[in-house]
Amino acid sequence: MRTSLRGAVAMTAAVLAPFLMAVALLPLRTSLTHTNLALLFVVVVVAVSALGKPLAGALAALSAAAWFDFFHTEPYQSFHIHDRADAETAVLLLLVGLAVSQLAARARVLRRVAVSDAEHLERLHATSRLVRSGDCSADELVERIREDLVEVLDLRGCRFVHGSTPAGGPLPRLEPDGSLRVEGWIWDLDRQGWPDGETELWAVAHGHCQGVFMMTPVPGVGPASPEARLVAVDLAGLAALALDGQKDLVQP
Structure with missing residues (x-):
């Protein structure tokens, strides 16, 4: 409005x-x-x-x-x-x-992109500090990161599935470099926007998938900037580290 x-x-x-x-x-x-x-x-x-x-x-x-x-x-x-x-x-x-x-x-x-990127980086740093502090449980961190992803990528919704990849056919997946992988297609995310339905973002730590963020974009809204997508990938990585129980992340 x-x-x-x-x-x-x-x-x-x-x-x-x-x-x-x-x-x-x-x-x-x-x-x-x-x-x-x-x-x-x-x-x-x-x-x-x-x-x-x-x-x-x-x-x-x-x-x-x-x-x-x-x-x-x-x-x-x-x-x-x-x-x-x-x-x-x-x-x-x-x-x-x-x-x-x-x-x-x-x-x-x-100017708008610069402000948004600064906000995303601050969000990433705050979540990283929370992970290192050990002040909340892994599930609480996952919930916080789920909310962060909605904000960073301007999503309609996001849910987290524990474990490896969810059952069913291959879904579009946000890759570690911020690109989008769609089986059988060469997908230009910046030009074509998000595909219909859910898109996966794997939470990977030490080569193991700890869970998957299932992201639902807002219809008709273009994708977030490449920088925002990289922040989203890093946030998912923090969730994986928390779930993996990395004790060395907790400050003495």
């Missing part, structure tokens, strides 16, 4: 903010060069791009170029441009606005 509201606000701002800027600059259109006016419109595009998705930034760039043309190039109150230099400025405003909107969107994605 929050995301959709923010997106609606960004789209509204993409249309209205350049228009309001164009109107506010009317008293200055004869005292400022068209290049300086265009730079002010770029500031508006950057502000809108920081709010929403790339589509909002692109729409803001189109709106800025249109209202710059309508209010600040001759003939005024017309979308025609007589002067070639003004036409070039309007085109450059559009192109720069589009480029800036995409860069801003990319920066938001990178």
Whole structure:
């Protein structure tokens, strides 16, 4: 709900903010060069791009170029441009606005990924410290790690099956390198997303499978980042070590 509201606000701002800027600059259109006016419109595009998705930034760039043309190039109150230099400025405003909107969107994605990766690593470190401390039972650790996997991989659900691989046909399996193994298929997890049904994540310690996390993804939601999947593999490994009763993990 929050995301959709923010997106609606960004789209509204993409249309209205350049228009309001164009109107506010009317008293200055004869005292400022068209290049300086265009730079002010770029500031508006950057502000809108920081709010929403790339589509909002692109729409803001189109709106800025249109209202710059309508209010600040001759003939005024017309979308025609007589002067070639003004036409070039309007085109450059559009192109720069589009480029800036995409860069801003990319920066938001990178910032979000960095924050998520830091949170996942902190989760892994906290669980590792808990394993070494010996303050809870193996079953309690497995339950905690099951909950961690739901958060890290953004799953709909996850259950743990003790022992070796569960009965039944081969299921998709998350491999130690974060890739997905699907029998009979070459599966590109990043491009194709999670397969339907459950996916296995083996809890392996010293070459022995102590159990399997049976993960159910949210339909229509893309896979977690490769870094998040590697954290998930390490969490499963911690569960296996706890179940294997590794006494050397307990601090003296």
